[in-house]
Amino acid sequence: xxxxxxxxxxxxxxxxxxxxxxxxxxxxxxxxxxxxxxxxxxxxxxxxxxxxxxxxxxxxxxxxxxxxxxxxxxxxxxxxxxxxxxxxxxxxxxxxxxxxxxxxxxxxxxxxxxxxxxxxxxxxxxxxxxxxxxxxxxxxxxxxxxxxxxxxxxxxxxxxxxxxxxxxxxxxxxxxxxxxxxxxxxxxxxxxxxxxxxxxxxxxxxxxxxxxxxxxxxxxxxxxxxxxxxxxxxxxxxxxxxxxxxxxxxxxxxxxxxxxxxxxxxxxxxxxxxxxxxxxxxxxxxxxx
Numbered sequence: 001x002x003x004x005x006x007x008x009x010x011x012x013x014x015x016x017x018x019x020x021x022x023x024x025x026x027x028x029x030x031x032x033x034x035x036x037x038x039x040x041x042x043x044x045x046x047x048x049x050x051x052x053x054x055x056x057x058x059x060x061x062x063x064x065x066x067x068x069x070x071x072x073x074x075x076x077x078x079x080x081x082x083x084x085x086x087x088x089x090x091x092x093x094x095x096x097x098x099x100x101x102x103x104x105x106x107x108x109x110x111x112x113x114x115x116x117x118x119x120x121x122x123x124x125x126x127x128x129x130x131x132x133x134x135x136x137x138x139x140x141x142x143x144x145x146x147x148x149x150x151x152x153x154x155x156x157x158x159x160x161x162x163x164x165x166x167x168x169x170x171x172x173x174x175x176x177x178x179x180x181x182x183x184x185x186x187x188x189x190x191x192x193x194x195x196x197x198x199x200x201x202x203x204x205x206x207x208x209x210x211x212x213x214x215x216x217x218x219x220x221x222x223x224x225x226x227x228x229x230x231x232x233x234x235x236x237x238x239x240x241x242x243x244x245x246x247x248x249x250x251x252x253x254x255x256x257x258x259x260x261x262x263x264x265x266x267x268x269x270x271x272x273x274x275x276x277x278x279x280x281x282x283x284x285x286x287x288x289x
Contacts, residue, residue: 013037014094015036016038022040024151031060031070032180035077039082049080050075050078050080054071065152085114092118093118094121102131110136113142120142154231157180159174207235221234239283239287242277243277251263
């Protein structure tokens with residue numbers, strides 16, 4: 001069954017990956033009234049997902065950020081399955097949101113395409129859409145839809161056009177962004193696109209400032225928020241994104257752009273110690289898990 005919602009985009013959606021980003025993406029689609037299936041192989045994480053997003057919806061309704069009726073409906077619009085092969089065939093949109101590992105993404109996207117979705121997208125923040133399209137049979141229906149964390153708060157979707165992406169795919173992706181209350185920009189497929197190059201260069205420089213004892217992490221973030229109007233500082237945002245994710249991006253972008261995107265030593269050290277940010281309770285900050 002396809003469900004019509006404001007903005008023009010309709011249909012059934014799936015999100016592959018129930019991590020921080022995947023949950024946020026699933027939330028905004030379900031909150032917009034679209035039936036949404038999440039693929040999450042971790043049984044414990046999958047079991048908790050719907051309840052956690054329902055609680056997020058109630059909080060949003062209490063704060064006046066989500067219509068109470070939409071909050072009440074959200075749990076019934078969500079489903080969780082353990083494997084891509086469990087997805088229904090012919091979904092309207094499938095968004096891949098697994099870790100920034102090219103081989104993993106390629107494997108997941110190939111499996112997702114076999115379910116014959118009308119539009120297939122990757123939430124990659126740095127990996128080439130053209131490279132990911134290389135193993136796909138229908139690259140014209142594939143593109144990047146890069147969301148930002150926290151997905152329910154940040155109002156942008158970066159639509160990344162691959163060489164083979166057709167205009168229908170681009171227009172449909174923008175329609176979905178409108179449906180979920182986001183603005184969109186369309187960028188060419190270059191490493192890091194537009195936003196990741198800006199975001200990560202600031203984050204890596206902030207990390208080097210911590211290494212050099214220029215100021216504390218909290219004060220560096222405070223400067224970014226108060227002096228430049230950023231909603232969140234680059235170090236706190238890195239903790240939210242995941243320091244392992246930042247490190248994967250650094251390793252990828254540095255192969256293309258050189259030393260300016262090289263991973264700071266403090267980032268390497270924190271990840272090696274298992275301090276990945278909010279999801280582990282420790283990064284540049286301590287977090288209540």
